[in-house]
Amino acid sequence: MREIEVFIDTEEIAEFFYQELMxxxxIPTEEExxxxxxxxxxxxxxxxIIDEDTEE
Structure with missing residues:
Protein backbone atom coordinates (compact mmCIF):
# COMPACT_ATOMS: atom_id res chain seq x y z
CA MET A 1 0.00 0.00 0.00
CA ARG A 2 1.22 3.48 -0.84
CA GLU A 3 1.83 6.01 1.92
CA ILE A 4 0.62 9.59 1.54
CA GLU A 5 1.25 12.60 3.73
CA VAL A 6 -1.85 14.18 5.28
CA PHE A 7 -1.99 17.11 7.67
CA ILE A 8 -4.79 17.05 10.25
CA ASP A 9 -5.55 20.37 11.94
CA THR A 10 -7.78 20.13 15.01
CA GLU A 11 -8.87 23.75 14.51
CA GLU A 12 -10.07 22.81 11.04
CA ILE A 13 -11.88 19.79 12.49
CA ALA A 14 -13.54 22.04 15.10
CA GLU A 15 -14.68 24.47 12.39
CA PHE A 16 -16.06 21.59 10.31
CA PHE A 17 -18.04 20.27 13.29
CA TYR A 18 -19.31 23.77 14.06
CA GLN A 19 -20.63 24.26 10.52
CA GLU A 20 -22.19 20.78 10.38
CA LEU A 21 -23.80 21.07 13.81
CA MET A 22 -25.17 24.53 12.95
CA ILE A 27 -25.01 25.61 18.70
CA PRO A 28 -21.96 24.04 20.40
CA THR A 29 -19.65 25.98 22.68
CA GLU A 30 -16.00 26.52 21.78
CA GLU A 31 -14.98 24.05 24.51
CA GLU A 32 -17.35 21.39 23.12
CA ILE A 49 -5.49 6.16 9.92
CA ILE A 50 -2.91 8.79 10.87
CA ASP A 51 0.37 8.91 12.78
CA GLU A 52 1.12 11.79 15.08
CA ASP A 53 4.10 13.84 13.97
CA THR A 54 5.95 15.26 16.96
CA GLU A 55 8.54 17.15 14.88
CA GLU A 56 8.11 20.89 15.27
Missing amino acids: KRGY LEDLADITFDYLLDKC
Whole structure:
Protein backbone atom coordinates (compact mmCIF):
# COMPACT_ATOMS: atom_id res chain seq x y z
CA MET A 1 0.00 0.00 0.00
CA ARG A 2 1.22 3.48 -0.84
CA GLU A 3 1.83 6.01 1.92
CA ILE A 4 0.62 9.59 1.54
CA GLU A 5 1.25 12.60 3.73
CA VAL A 6 -1.85 14.18 5.28
CA PHE A 7 -1.99 17.11 7.67
CA ILE A 8 -4.79 17.05 10.25
CA ASP A 9 -5.55 20.37 11.94
CA THR A 10 -7.78 20.13 15.01
CA GLU A 11 -8.87 23.75 14.51
CA GLU A 12 -10.07 22.81 11.04
CA ILE A 13 -11.88 19.79 12.49
CA ALA A 14 -13.54 22.04 15.10
CA GLU A 15 -14.68 24.47 12.39
CA PHE A 16 -16.06 21.59 10.31
CA PHE A 17 -18.04 20.27 13.29
CA TYR A 18 -19.31 23.77 14.06
CA GLN A 19 -20.63 24.26 10.52
CA GLU A 20 -22.19 20.78 10.38
CA LEU A 21 -23.80 21.07 13.81
CA MET A 22 -25.17 24.53 12.95
CA LYS A 23 -26.83 23.05 9.83
CA ARG A 24 -28.54 20.55 12.14
CA GLY A 25 -29.73 23.16 14.61
CA TYR A 26 -27.08 22.75 17.31
CA ILE A 27 -25.01 25.61 18.70
CA PRO A 28 -21.96 24.04 20.40
CA THR A 29 -19.65 25.98 22.68
CA GLU A 30 -16.00 26.52 21.78
CA GLU A 31 -14.98 24.05 24.51
CA GLU A 32 -17.35 21.39 23.12
CA LEU A 33 -15.91 21.89 19.64
CA GLU A 34 -12.35 21.54 20.93
CA ASP A 35 -13.33 18.32 22.71
CA LEU A 36 -14.96 16.94 19.55
CA ALA A 37 -11.88 17.81 17.48
CA ASP A 38 -9.55 16.16 20.01
CA ILE A 39 -11.75 13.04 20.17
CA THR A 40 -11.80 12.86 16.36
CA PHE A 41 -8.00 13.18 16.22
CA ASP A 42 -7.59 10.48 18.87
CA TYR A 43 -9.98 8.22 16.94
CA LEU A 44 -7.94 8.60 13.76
CA LEU A 45 -4.78 7.76 15.72
CA ASP A 46 -6.41 4.76 17.39
CA LYS A 47 -7.59 3.36 14.04
CA CYS A 48 -4.08 3.86 12.58
CA ILE A 49 -5.49 6.16 9.92
CA ILE A 50 -2.91 8.79 10.87
CA ASP A 51 0.37 8.91 12.78
CA GLU A 52 1.12 11.79 15.08
CA ASP A 53 4.10 13.84 13.97
CA THR A 54 5.95 15.26 16.96
CA GLU A 55 8.54 17.15 14.88
CA GLU A 56 8.11 20.89 15.27
